[in-house]
Amino acid sequence: MWVDCLDRNIFIKSLYREVPHLKDIRINGLSIKDEGNRVTLGFDMPYYAEFPPQKWSGLGYRLIFVEVDLFGIKELAIKSSKNTYRGDILIEKDDNHILNVKIEGAVNATIQAECGLIQRVSAY
Template sequence: MPPLQGVKLFEVSVNREGPSMRLRLDLAAYPENPPKKWSAQGFNVVHVELYFGGVDSVRMAGISVNPVVDISLRRGEKISLEVRSPEVNVSATADSVHILRMQAHADEEPAG
């Protein structure tokens, strides 16, 4: 898993099916050795979508139009998620976490 500090958070969504939760974010740093396809297309940002299944608790406080957050994941009996910034705080516990999608794109203001 790449570092999840200083990431741009785009979406936190909770769904009663599962119940589940999804986070969409741009990583703070572009990989040193990206796939050739990404380099050839001039991409400079990696977008990740995380899926949490079997969510049994969620707490959210604050909102921002452009939050830059630090995310931590800990494994115990459950997966513990903490999303923190001065404006946004999210915590949750879930049975599992998966990377649903990882793709690159070009951004005028590159991450990292």
């Protein structure tokens, strides 16, 4: 599962019985930072949280936004055909423990990174 490939995943795991696959999701942003050493990927989860924090429920927040940071970028390729990004995101580790991120949809990207973590989980 994609979430097991990333550090700081405990909170997002607590929101679901099983964290959903990232299929046909809204991709909020893909940015290159720190002179190409970090890539930040922001997206909405495909389903509402099954076990949202009480604060989120009280505020009526249902959609979950996730921000993932990838570090030690080894390879990066991006191609876009539209300015509204939706697509599938696949995150896996290979035998050498390198993260392989593949985005397919209105934006297509491949990213290889040494490590990644869930930087932020919020709701709106």
